[in-house]
Amino acid sequence: MRRAGLITAAALQAVREAIKPGISTLELDAIAEQTIISLGGKSNFKLVPGYFHTICASINDEVVHGIPSADRILQAGDIVSIDAGAIIDGWNGDSAITVVVPGGEHKISAARERVSRVTEMSLWHGIAALAKGKRLNDVGTAIEKYVNSQGKFGILEQYVGHGIGRSMHEDPPVFNYAVHGSTPKIVPGLVVAIEPMVTAGSERTKVLADDWTVSTIDKSDSSHWEHTVAVHSGGIWVLTAVDGGASMLAPLGITVAPLGD
Ligand code: MG
């Protein structure tokens, strides 16, 4: 799964570097696909029935599942979330980033950077909780606690993270908020995609007429960050981060543990 994770990371890095005003989300999709193929992988999003693209690209009030299109041209100051995944040798990676397109009006761009940073850091707090927690609910509790500590934001509840392995989407669900009742124990061998989706307003969403795109009802901006994380006998390793998550987790008191051979 490390290979699938690193291919996914490379695809997202290539897209990140290509994001600029005037580029279409379909062009970004092609960049992601070329990167994945050049590294020997395949898009696992294309294996989802009814989905024909390598990435999801969700702009501004769109939260997740935006479909790439030649008609969707990025504008300066847009906030765009890119979700991508790769499969190689039958194993999957899944990760998402959010980027504010450079050159926008300062006040709007700063507010969008803020919701992206809060979402990204909530992901890292969730990953840190996976490293030191006992049950999966510790992850959602940490994400919710961090987001709420940062001001008034909405956390999506209809869409959650998931187990990942031979299939991109497996049990167990990984909630981005505290839930009641028993949740699975965090044990070696567990691999999960943790993916908080956070808005600058209400958490209420609707699915657009294309039957895919999830958008906020109040038109508030939103962000989505995701990593695939492995729990193993030595600790945790973030499979979709080139450094295993070391740089982002060190300030949170977590030392990642490299995978054995
Ligand atoms: Mg994803």
Ligand code: MG
């Ligand atoms: Mg996912």
